[in-house]
Amino acid sequence: MYSEKEKAIIWLSLFDFLNAKKIEEILYLYNSPEFIFNGLKDEIKEIVGEENFTKMKDSLNINLLNSYIDSLNKDKVLCITYFSDEYPKKLYDLFQPPYILFCKGDVKLLKSRCFAVVGTRVPSSYGKTITSSFTKGLSENGFTMVSGLAMGVDKIAHETTLENGGKTIAVLGGGFNHIYPAMNQNLAKNIENNGLIISEYRPSVRPTAYNFPVRNRIIAGLCDGILITEAGEKSGALHTKEYALECGRDVFAVPGNVTSQKSIGTNRLLKSLQSALVMSFKDILDYYSISPINNKKSLKQLSFDEQIVVNYLKQEAMSLNDLHLKSGLEIKTLNSCLTTLQINGLIKKLPGNEFMISEQ
Amino acid sequence: MLSKTLSYGLYGIDGFPVLVEADISNGLPSFDIVGLGDTAIKEAKERVKSSIKNSGLNYPTNKITINLAPADRKKEGTLYDLAIAVALLSASGQVNIKEKFVFIGELSLDGTIRGVNGVLPILISAKKNGFKKFIVPEKNSKEAGFISDVEIYTLKNLRQVVNFLNGEEIVLPLLSSKFEDVLKSDSVYSEDFANVKGQASAKRALEIAAAGGHNVLMIGPPGSGKTMLAKCFPTILPDLTFEESLEITKIHSVVGQLDYNKGIITKRPFRTPHHTASQISITGGGQNAKPGEISMAHNGVLFLDEMPEYSRQTLETLRQPLEDGEITVSRANMTVTYPANFTLIASMNPCPCGFYGSKNGECRCTPAQIHKYLSKLSGPLMDRIDLHIEVDSVNFSDLNDKSVEESSSCIKERVNKAREVQLKRFLSSNIYSNAQMNHAQTKKYCQLNEESEKLLQTAFNTLNLSARAYDRILKVARTIADLDGELCILPQHIAEAIQYRSLDRKYWV
Structure with missing residues (x-):
């Protein structure tokens, strides 16, 4: 089922010491990749070193490739190589496109219109709300949401998309057998069934700290644009931004409170004019000239008390006790108002008994 | 000569009759006690011997055998001393027992009768078994006074007992004391909700908890007043009834934590075991299966501060008593069931560092750490806690606020009213x-009208409530309706009840 060309790349992916750059150098020595099966050229020794060269040679002699492909098939892992038809052309824009993508799930998504949402691994409640509202809006309007299956913003982006029946792609920094963080194992399974997970590394490769920034380039490459919802001073999301700018993708960022440590990255980005400021997912849709699907439910008439609560919360997020003091409503009425408003999706509850308006 | 007297033993918090038989026969002088007594009973012979001698009575210098029947049942403690001494004196012809008395008391070497633990539970059981006349230590007179319709004589020493039995001294039976009088004179608490500034939402939740007997979990950053709120909680609990008070006193009497001067416990207990407390000390146990903290908290409050700090095993053992209101402690020596019907108040921080979601500090915990911290509380345990409330940290302006807060007695009035509705x-x-309420009762008493039903259904769909929340919400809504004096559960009651299920919802991490 794989062509010889593809097989050559798959074979090369067996060696951990070969990154995209080294594979490029090796392929440069041959007229066409499949010729590598005819014999290893001595120049490869200079690229990978003597020890590794013997390893490659041994592997070529005992012909591991078929059993390797079999085991991949058994795990329902599809390999898409640089030379495959399914390979998303947009990745060619990258300085160092991945030679192989291991895929699990719906590979058609690779060619759909993608948009990435990335950000800090420990978002504030503001970051969480913003991430989910942007993701919801974008996925409802036909974007495939791409992110890195990390904690925090990435996780929220994937989850929100799945909850709203959208499509999502997770780009891993390690092999499929080592989902990191392990907490996201179930989420990964879920994405596999309803979306797509991809990785540049074969399933048994363990994720290393070095791998994560490298996979960020794939996220950037796959997407039309990326959105950074919340990022601290040294967030990994800023790597993704570098790659995105490098290959000519649009970068959007959501401004945060200037006093918030967790928004320093995004605010600085906006200050340096490297990204466009967006306040709602509609700004992004506008940018791509997409008219938003209008599926707003007809609003229920609010009761008098509920209106009071909404008016106070429109000014700022407030704790239950502050609301009680300011509005003068009894706790019991307040509690029931807050529940009905939450059910109607007008307000959101935050940790620490705080409430905020969910959308402007 | 053979003679018999009656005494009572303790098994758990119930008494059982013990027949003390004394036999004096010819032979070398000796003193044997048979009938599975513990060391304290074996040593009774020395006390009995000296106290008889020092009371100016004759100690028979023959072969003495004492049997405690039923002889196959283990007995412990010093409360048989008096019965043994009287049986011995009767066998040697120095005392003439005309009526069926139950003797309870420990003897001192000089013949004084010392107070013992567990007099109240013994009297209650004995009264139930039809015994009418008792001789108990004077020191236990307060607690004994609460048992009416029986004749209880409190005597000072062995000599007095002998004189009384022989009709040489007239002693009047103990006057029974009135529970209401003691209750009134003793209803002052040092804590009061009037001293807690702000925290209106937490107070409301505690009011609901007190009214419906619900368990509460308070979540909040350090310094937000969780402990203070919990300490005030007993002040709004409904007044003790006499029966409840007796139950509490029984347990405290068995453990030996009863104040002899008071005799009965009139305040709902508030127990705060430290989180290093062993599983046994919480549930009860030890060689002789003594009641633990949860039984001491019977009809009162068990407060677990920093709940996730307790060992997982300790927390899990709370599950069964929370459900059944009693705990069965099995030991090699005995298997006892103690009542353990308490309100659980637990407090915890939202994360290991305590500042997750707080305005007053930055949380430094990773999601994995928070997850691990919260997962200490297992689902089944959370299942038994009806109200989860989040307590905000208090800022200075609130503390300095001069406005007057509602006092505990105001809240208590409403609580009492709601309790009356429930009792009916x-x-x-x-x-x-x-x-x-169990599931069937919940179904019967918490019927919803169409509007409420619909609200609950949409809430479940939109707010990600877990299935276990369903019954809890109904019960809490029932209590809120009772507080409001409503017969039906209205939508606003359901809506409020939903606010108290924050841990069920997935926004938490």
């Missing part, structure tokens, strides 16, 4: 608060 509702069943 559960007249035919053997429960007395909304929290104790």
